[in-house]
Amino acid sequence: MRYQPRDAFELITLHLPAPERADGVRICPRSTLPSRAQTGLHQLRELLRLDDPVAGDPLDGSAQTTVRDRLREAGRGLLPESTLGFHDAVAPEGAAACLDAGLAADAIAQPGALLYAPDAWTRSRLEPAARRRGVRSVVVAAVRGRDGAVLGCLEAAHPAAHAYTPEDLARIALLSDFCGALLERAQRIEKLVFVDPLTTVYNRSYFDLQAQNELARAERESGSVALCIADIDDFKMFNTLFGYEAGNRVLVEVAQALKRGVRPFDTVARWGGEEFAVLLTSPVQSADARTISERLRTAVERLDLTLEALDGRTRRVRVTISIGVALFPDHAASAPDLWRAANQALLAAKTPKNQVVFYREGDAGA
Numbered sequence: 001m002r003y004q005p006r007d008a009f010e011l012i013t014l015h016l017p018a019p020e021r022a023d024g025v026r027i028c029p030r031s032t033l034p035s036r037a038q039t040g041l042h043q044l045r046e047l048l049r050l051d052d053p054v055a056g057d058p059l060d061g062s063a064q065t066t067v068r069d070r071l072r073e074a075g076r077g078l079l080p081e082s083t084l085g086f087h088d089a090v091a092p093e094g095a096a097a098c099l100d101a102g103l104a105a106d107a108i109a110q111p112g113a114l115l116y117a118p119d120a121w122t123r124s125r126l127e128p129a130a131r132r133r134g135v136r137s138v139v140v141a142a143v144r145g146r147d148g149a150v151l152g153c154l155e156a157a158h159p160a161a162h163a164y165t166p167e168d169l170a171r172i173a174l175l176s177d178f179c180g181a182l183l184e185r186a187q188r189i190e191k192l193v194f195v196d197p198l199t200t201v202y203n204r205s206y207f208d209l210q211a212q213n214e215l216a217r218a219e220r221e222s223g224s225v226a227l228c229i230a231d232i233d234d235f236k237m238f239n240t241l242f243g244y245e246a247g248n249r250v251l252v253e254v255a256q257a258l259k260r261g262v263r264p265f266d267t268v269a270r271w272g273g274e275e276f277a278v279l280l281t282s283p284v285q286s287a288d289a290r291t292i293s294e295r296l297r298t299a300v301e302r303l304d305l306t307l308e309a310l311d312g313r314t315r316r317v318r319v320t321i322s323i324g325v326a327l328f329p330d331h332a333a334s335a336p337d338l339w340r341a342a343n344q345a346l347l348a349a350k351t352p353k354n355q356v357v358f359y360r361e362g363d364a365g366a
Contacts (some may be wrong), residue, residue, distance in 0.1 A: 116169060
């Protein structure tokens with residue numbers, strides 16, 4: 001609360017205790033935090049290295065990871081003895097979790113405030129996890145993007161009770177603001193590098209990285225991976241009869257049909273030209289791969305497309321794809337061998353087209 005007498009120029013700021021919920025968590029609106037914490041802005045910029053043009057190498061998928069690492073470093077510089085971490089609004093499998101899922105959800109639901117538990121050990125809901133991690137003071141703040149959308153939450157934790165002052169809370173709020181901007185920048189960089197601009201599915205660079213990671217995981221876990229290579233049948237005909245814009249529309253429609261037809265954890269990429277690659281990740285068996293591949297082929301065959309020909313007439317067209325499939329480790333022991341096997345299966349699928357063919361030992365070129 002602020003009071004300014006009419007006959008004086010001195011501004012008096014009174015910091016009143018934040019309202020406390022029944023579970024002992026304080027709700028601290030950002031608008032009530034001390035503005036003088038902004039004096040640490042220059043230090044924060046240096047700690048986060050905001051002048052670096054690229055946060056990490058997007059070609060190895062580390063841009064967003066680097067942002068999170070810098071955030072932890074900046075937290076140690078601004079708030080000694082504290083541990084800071086960013087948690088996605090929807091956490092990927094295996095990602096580190098927030099101290100309390102309910103606290104994180106409440107912070108995300110109230111992006112205009114920080115939630116502060118001065119002593120988690122005195123609260124039954126927070127105590128078990130807090131003791132395991134050896135922390136007592138916990139602050140959670142929502143992290144927002146430029147459009148106001150919530151990206152996740154920032155969590156700060158300290159081993160001592162009542163460790164954070166109002167100025168510390170203001171610094172945490174400032175960190176969460178910068179965190180959102182940095183993560184969005186990293187996401188834009190990775191999108192430019194990893195997404196095909198025409199079809200909006202992944203490109204070859206991302207697919208190579210994902211295939212390498214998934215094959216390594218399958219090998220560790222004694223799992224399996226299926227590679228499907230899909231080629232649009234007679235694609236040159238669309239460009240010849242209807243023009244390149246119509247050909248581009250066919251590419252987009254096929255890409256989206258493939259994307260809709262796979263599981264959430266599978267990967268679809270434009271490999272080049274009219275060829276697409278689909279990675280079916282572990283666990284996947286031969287029967288699963290066949291079912292999904294046939295579903296993809298049928299989905300494309302059922303596309304209802306009307307294109308305008310170069311002579312100005314509109315025509316309904318039929319689009320089909322041929323798919324070659326190979327499995328790791330059944331058909332190949334390495335990524336290059338898997339590609340070779342799937343390509344050989346694709347060559348077999350192109351005669352007579354619009355079919356799914358699995359790799360078999362003894363195929364041409366084997």
